Amino acid sequence: MASPSLPPSTFEAAFGGDPDLASAARVAVSEALKVQPGEKVLIVANPCRDSIEISRALFDAVLKVGGRPSLLVQPVKAQLDYAEEALIAAFESHPDVVMSISAEKMGKDRSGLETPYEWDEVSYDHVFHYQLYGAKTLRAFWSPRITRESFLRTVPIDYAELRGRCRRVKEVLDKAERIRVTNPKGTDITIGARGRSAFSDDGDFSLPGQGGNLPAGEVFLSPELGTAEGLIVFDGSISCVSGDLVLDRSVRAVVKGGFVAEVEGDSEAAEVRRSLEDGAESARRMAQEGRISPEKGEQYARNARNLGELGIGLNPRARISGNMLEDEKVLRTCHFAIGSNYDEDAPALVHFDGLVTEPTITAYLPRGREVVIERDGELLL
Template sequence: MLFRTKNKSRLGGSMKLKDVSKIAMHEVIDVQKGEEVLIITNPGEVLEISLSLFSAAKEFHAKPTIIIQEPKTSLEFAERSVIEAIKSEPDIVISITEKKLGKDAFGLNIGYVGRDNQKYTHIFEKLLWGDRRIRSFWSPGIIVDMYLRAVPIDYERLRYEARVLAEILDKGKEVHVATEKGTDLWINIKGRKAFKDDGDFRKPGKGGNLPAGEVFISPAVGKSEGVIVFDGTLGLGEKAYFLRIL
């Protein structure tokens, strides 16, 4: 669901990239004068979005820098220059990529220990969650049309509704999922904590997807039962059929 603002000028299709990026910089990440902003991106359509974020950051009198690397899959390593740029601990790190940011070779082989005494396999995660020194948002696979439609929304309403949904899940004991095709699943969530991606990344240690808008919870291990019917998966060009799991 998209949460449009009361201001009709914010309808994504009628806004320019720079206007949408100003919303992201102000309402999502709350960039301040003099803050260092590192934008990591790739050639192509995502670069267009990144350049608009660069311009928006300048309008707030921040100090933006863009670093461009070739697109990376989940199996590939980020360029060393990208890792070193993150190590410089800018106030804000933004990843606008065709696929992924890229893995951290040192983190995977040796690892980083955060101020929370937890071990991290990427310098980005260590600085964001372990040290809480930076704040961030990331947009893997983003395209301009999606950015224009899904970023200029009512963030106050989004955060309110995400909070309400998270409270409901926190107090809940079971989630029941049923479909016309036969799924009838009971998922135990007693004692589990809900998480929300509500576009509020305004403080160090905060980060998430943009576009935002998600509330999720993991099930209690070994306490779910029922039937799942899979009616869609990766298309392989072969005849489709339902997969029923008890």
């Protein structure tokens, strides 16, 4: 009697293949993450076509290098939604690698917000951030709102060239005491950078504690707390609670003492103001419901207007499309984020990025040295 045949072991065998997507997935798995045989890989997806198609290709690519993939599909989560309990529990298996291919966000960690994870005197309100940045037990990439078209175009790039570009920019930012950004639309803002180290999203996520976006291609830092002063004129795209917007009209943000004091403009500016208010009110509501302390509620609410990031786009194949994941990587742009920062000393429930095009970025170093990183959008390093 013949033994029963086993079901297909890959998504490609079960549903058919997509050679282009399979090739791009191999780049992500082998070039960016360098997944090794036997490693546990957690892939997070949503029931959306692009998310599922990319996640299937990544699952198969992990299998082909001998990894142990698990694919978890949860409902779509917006910026203020909680992740499913099953996802948070999946981190208890201590994955070596995490790939988040979410249509929006991974979702907040309810228990982490109520009782933060502590590591080396730093508090983390999400188990993912705790394992990535604190304990450094995993490495990861995350691709919110990624589309098949964008994945195919922006992931298979020359990573050696990108990493060299990112390294040169990071070296300057790491030495900077302050940074000034201007652009032809009227942006003129200065941020402090003392005690800050830049993060390089260069597509090398091969060691524990490393993580970033795919598509890769930016260098960014958290401004020194309370130092940002000036005017930002967002003129490319901007993210809000409702999603990412390509801007037909500029949005002006007046920054004082490290916080956004005013947001000026038309309907897009009104949407940004509503988003900042939602971020603050959600924090206060959590405190009223007893899920976080009143002190933490006020801290999160205040930081909804914190200037949390300056980033510089460096991916040669990225273009402004209304997907901030890709938009913030576009050459000849920089971006600022309002809300939480990456140094974990300005926690907030929200993080809204906005693009500034054709910037001039000047780093002021010790002993009066100045280095122009970009002039009118042209990278000079």
